[in-house]
Amino acid sequence: MREIPADFRAGFVAIIGRPNAGKSTLTNALVGRKVAITSDRPETTRRVIRAIVTREDGQAILVDTPGMHRPRTLLGERLGDMVRDSLEDVDAVVMCLPANEKIGPGDRYIFEMAKKTKAPVVAAITKTDLVAPTEVATKIAEVSEAYDFAEIVPVSAVAGNQVEDLAGVVVAQLPPSPPLYPLDAVTDQSEEVMISELIREAGLADLREELPHSLAVTIDEMQETTTRAGEPLLRIHASLHVERNSQKGIIIGKKGARLSQIGRAARQSIQQLFGSKVYLDLHVRVSKDWQRDPKMLNRLGF
Numbered sequence: 424m425r426e427i428p429a430d431f432r433a434g435f436v437a438i439i440g441r442p443n444a445g446k447s448t449l450t451n452a453l454v455g456r457k458v459a460i461t462s463d464r465p466e467t468t469r470r471v472i473r474a475i476v477t478r479e480d481g482q483a484i485l486v487d488t489p490g491m492h493r494p495r496t497l498l499g500e501r502l503g504d505m506v507r508d509s510l511e512d513v514d515a516v517v518m519c520l521p522a523n524e525k526i527g528p529g530d531r532y533i534f535e536m537a538k539k540t541k542a543p544v545v546a547a548i549t550k551t552d553l554v555a556p557t558e559v560a561t562k563i564a565e566v567s568e569a570y571d572f573a574e575i576v577p578v579s580a581v582a583g584n585q586v587e588d589l590a591g592v593v594v595a596q597l598p599p600s601p602p603l604y605p606l607d608a609v610t611d612q613s614e615e616v617m618i619s620e621l622i623r624e625a626g627l628a629d630l631r632e633e634l635p636h637s638l639a640v641t642i643d644e645m646q647e648t649t650t651r652a653g654e655p656l657l658r659i660h661a662s663l664h665v666e667r668n669s670q671k672g673i674i675i676g677k678k679g680a681r682l683s684q685i686g687r688a689a690r691q692s693i694q695q696l697f698g699s700k701v702y703l704d705l706h707v708r709v710s711k712d713w714q715r716d717p718k719m720l721n722r723l724g725f
């Protein structure tokens with residue numbers, strides 16, 4: 424293990440922002456690896472994910488929160504609780520504000536929540552690649568007037584601009600501390616959670632509005648075996664839960680075409696992550712109103 428400098432800093436950092444603000448993409452860019460799933464539909468993130476960024480000068484443990492919105496279902500309420508919990512006991516907060524969108528009521532609602540934490544709040548002006556440099560300057564002025572941020576850093580997770588600078592600014596807000604996780608750790612999620620998130624990501628890709636966020640994934644069985652040729656093989660049986668029969672049809676597609684496509688995409692990303700061959704068996708189940716069913720939510724880990 425390399426030597427830890429005496430002025431090393433470490434702590435927990437909440438990444439907040441309204442749905443679609445770019446939190447998951449920024450988390451992945453900061454870690455340099457995919458740990459959070461992303462999509463262009465709001466409210467993709469359902470879990471509080473811990474991603475770990477380790478640098479020469481410190482270690483930031485990122486808590487990726489679900490986009491904040493007014494709760495309509497029991498799932499919504501639990502997500503809200505998860506966000507509030509994740510703002511307690513953090514050492515710093517990063518609030519994502521997209522460069523290409525005006526500050527709105529959703530952001531102001533989050534400012535109010537952020538005021539309740541004692542931790543410094545850094546503004547990350549995200550998606551700067553989508554606007555002209557002069558617009559970034561205007562945005563910085565708008566953001567500095569809207570809230571008393573400790574620092575403001577414009578960043579593009581997609582173009583990779585200023586991601587390192589943001590990491591440096593965030594680490595500087597953390598208290599002096601030895602590393603809290605091993606230096607090579609990137610996440611504390613279980614393999615099962617990561618696999619189910621990758622399957623959910625594949626399920627959400629290319630879906631039109633008719634199947635919004637009624638999709639949940641459970642891993643029913645997972646087994647490490649070998650192929651006939653003796654190579655390591657990960658066998659996974661998973662269920663895709665939807666709320667209605669009509670949604671089941673959408674997921675399966677004509678003659679099962681969509682489901683096969685989901686299986687192929689998910690298998691590829693799982694193989695990439697684990698570096699071994701994967702056999703993936705997917706079942707689609709209708710679990711009526713799972714977002715309102717306490718038993719089902721518990722099973723899914725909410």
Ligand SMILES: Nc1nc2c(ncn2[C@@H]2O[C@H](COP(=O)(O)OP(=O)(O)OP(=O)(O)O)[C@@H](O)[C@H]2O)c(=O)[nH]1
Pocket residue numbers: 440441442443444445446447448449460461462463464465466467468469488489490491549550551552553578579580581582
């Ligand atoms: N051009 C560009 N697009 C970005 C950037 N960061 C995120 N996006 C896009 O913005 C959309 C939302 O990004 P996410 O990272 O999923 O947003 P999120 O805040 O985690 O969203 P929720 O999970 O809904 O809370 C995706 O389509 C991303 O590809 C960026 O730096 N540049």
